[in-house]
Amino acid sequence: MAVDILAKIKQEISYQVGQELGIGQDLVYKVIEYPPREEMGDLAIPFPALGKKPQNLEVKSRFVKSHSLSGPFLNLKLDEAQLFKELFSSLDQDYGIERVEKPRRIVVEHTSANPIHPLHIGHLRNSVIGDALVRLSKARGHEVITRFYVNDSGRQVAILIYGLSKLGYPEPPKEAKKDLWAGTVYAMTNIILEIRALTDELKTVQDAEYREKVTKRDELVGLASEIRSRNQEYFDRLAEAIRDDPDPEGKIADIIRKYEAGDPQIKEIVRKYVNYVLDGFRESLSKLNITFDEFDYESDLLWSGEVKSVLRSALSSRARIEHKGTEALDLDKYLDDEVRKELRIPAGLEIPPLVLTRSDGTTLYTVRDIAYTIKKFLTSKADQVINVIAEQQTVPQIQLRAALYLLGYPEMAKNLVHYSYSMVTLPGMTMSGRLGRYVSLDEVYEKVKQAVEEKTKDRGQVNIPEIVNSAIRYALLSVSADKPITFNVGKVTNFEQNSGPYLQYTYVRAYNILSKFTGEISLDVDYGDLAGEKRRLLLAIAKFPETFKNSADSLEPEVLVSYLRYLADTFNAWYDKERVLQEQDEKKRMTRLNLVKGVEIVMRNGLRVLGISSLTKM
RNA sequence: GGACCCGUGGCUCAGCCAGGACAGAGCGAAGGCCUGCGGAGCCUUAGGUCCCGGGUUCAAAUCCCGGCGGGUCCGCCA
Known part of the structure; x- marks a missing residue:
């Protein structure tokens, strides 16, 4: 220990x-x-x-x-001699990975992208942060369960299925990546529907509004022709079929209703295509070594009656109100200041009422999310649930906590954490899954991979995927989650100091020194040698346990990232000035070997909990 | 209009939550370092009203209040 x-x-x-x-x-x-x-x-x-x-x-x-x-x-x-002696006499392979005395059971839900298009760089940030939280918490000794929420019963999946129905439910081509393929069908269907809706609206409006809508429609038509080029046959067939459909919205509502009711035929169809997309997700994420323990389908919550039971309890709540002619919960009235504070609800916020049902009786997302949260706590016997969700959902997440509290789950409400992160944007472009306009995770991966291949082409056998992984993870983890990121591929493929590959490279240096030393590293050292960078390294190594604890307990991977950066900088500064293996003085050599060993272990353990592999050559 | 997040050298960020001593990095700019453990490296130099104004404190980039600027949200979408 x-x-x-x-x-x-x-x-x-x-x-x-x-x-x-x-x-x-x-x-x-x-x-x-x-x-x-x-x-x-x-x-x-x-x-x-x-x-x-x-x-x-x-x-x-x-x-x-x-x-x-x-x-x-x-x-x-x-006293560096005492510190050195104490530190290196107890140094072991797990050094710094301090375990908590009382492990908790923690559920981390992350990524949870709609199963209608491929993962893009916005999801990538979510996945990388989520996975880092999982690894940090596990290393800290907690029991962590990772879950992905499959939003398969909303309007968006219904649009995809509607589009597929017009194409006669085709199978994706063998060579195609299934999420990408489905994403094209979805975006085509959606754009065609939006254009049609706008065209209908044009008949009833006039003047300024008319001109505005015409402009908007023209934009969509432009996008449509772009997306048509991805698969002309699909696009033309969809356009024609949707044009001839007297009531697309009715059909879509039909799909939603039947699926929610568990209609066997529609169930089979929806699940089949949703799972195709999930296969694509798993494939993309596996390249970054990101996996899940559970995929939880929203529809299962509907079919099992869990949502109904939440709805029943909500309808008998004292907070039940009528809102714009439908059932809702008043979340503002029954929570006093103290409770709000406990639930981390801003004092000045007027919590919007939570609408429970559509006028056709179907439930809304947040209601199902209440059921899901209860399920996450109960099935995993969780002490804490962490949802890694974009900042846009701050208010719905607050509504969720407030509703849980009011419906008799105050502990869950307190132990539910919204781990919020800010948007990822592209230089000069806003992404939209709805309109098929995004840079997918796979594209980013390929671009970084090309850069790595270019850089390593003369170096023989190198573990390219692990270098790509580190470059991507570092780029997303080194910035605090609440800062918006403009994703710049040029920056991610710059493998200089501020990068994952730089850390890996530093590890390689330390590892290679140790691998070339055949003797035994002893504590028969020269303490007088502990000056300058060497003394600094000693202190830095000593600070690792504290830094790891801090990073893990506060759920801030960036804390660990900065620390490793400092360690690497200090090591490299020294590496350039002095030799280790060539040092003639045996005791000095031994002092230095211990330090290298310390750097090697700390770097390896630190990188590991961030999901980055330490390579022995690159 | 209200709520939340952000605002630190030309650019990208760390430090802010748990206040502490001349504010740290990287990129970019200028100039150096390869007979030696892997140059994805190292060493110099230039570059900062920590958005602004108040307040609290022995001490404020950090906490509080008020502004300004940017982002996000305020739907019978998710």
Whole structure:
């Protein structure tokens, strides 16, 4: 079992200082920080934060080499020899991967794209973040279940099925990627329907509105001709069939209704095509080593009666109201300030009522999501459910928590986390799955792959997929989730310092030094050698357990990413200046080998929990 | 109009939640470093009113209030 040496040292120091000042150890521990500049020391205690200002203070610890008062700070310099000895005598392969004392059961739902078109770079951010959260939490010792919610009973799937019906329910060509193929049919059908709807509207409007709609229709017609080029035969057949259909909207509503009711014929059709698209998703995500434990179909919740039961409970709730002639829940009225705070609902937000049913009696997405959330908590016996969902759904997610609370599931409401992330945009283009306008995950993957192939073409056997994976993951994980990203392929294929491949490359350097050393790495070292970057490396290695805990517990992969970047920079700066294997002095060589070993282990473990493989050559 | 998120060198970001000492990186720019463990590397230099204005504090990029700018949402869509 690896030990967090730095935590041990900080505890010892805070105990000492606490005794001297007559305050609690925990309080001191909490305020210990790292000075901004090296020459100040390795640790600092700001006295005002403790409400004390001692004249002089003795810190007696074998780990502390010296200390000095500087303004309001007590600066401590650690004894690198003691730290080194303690750290490397207990270093093992799992170093830094600190497990929690009380593991929890955590469900992470992520990606959950509509099964009607291929995954695009917006979903990619969701998948990569979700997967990193899964890996971080698992490494921390939690039991994690990964789930994908299949939205198979909405209007969008119905549109796809409607389009397919007009084509006589064709099979995708053998060589085609099935999600891509379905996405084309969906976008064609949708555009044709939208144009038709707009054309109908033109008959009843006039003047400014008329001109606006004409412009909009012209745009759609332009897009239509673009998408027609993907498959002219499909497009022309769809256009003709939909033109001849007296009531497409009725047919689509019919599909939704029959599917919700579990009509065996439509069930078989819908499931077949939805599963084709899911096959495509799995194929794309497997390239990034992303998998799921469960795929949960929205329709199963309808057929099993789980949605009905939620609806019944909602209809008998005291919060039930009539809203615009239909059934709804008033989520605003019955939650006091304290509850809102507990549920992380902004104080100033007027929560919109939750509409429960359409006038034809069918249920809406959020109602089904209530049922799904309950299912996630119950079937996995989860302590916490994390939904990785775009920021656009902030309000619906709030409605969800509020509704759970009101319907008698306050614990679930409190333990449901919306892990929000901001949009991914493309330079000079807005994406729209509805209109078939997007850059798919597969395209991004291929572009990055080409760049990697170009870069490695003279290097023999190299694990190209793992380099592509690291470049993509790093690009999406190094930016905090709540920042919007403009996805720039040029940047992702730049494998210089700020990149996943840079980290992998650093690992390769460390690994190769170790692989060329045939002896035994011992602790018979020269502590005097621990200066400059080597001392910095020692400190950095010592900080890894704390950084990992921080990153995992706060669900912030970017914290770990920045740390690994710093470690790599420090290692590379040293690597260029001094030799390890060629060092003549045996004890110095041994000092350095230990440090390289430390970097190797930390880099490998750190990358692993981000879903990035450490390669031994590249 | 209301709510939420974002605003840090020319560009892209870290640091903000848990306030602390002259604000860190990368890209781009200028100039250097390959007889040595893999140059996807290293070393210099230039470049910053941390959006603005108040407030709290011994201490504010960080917390609070008010603005400004950008994004997102406010549907019997999901």
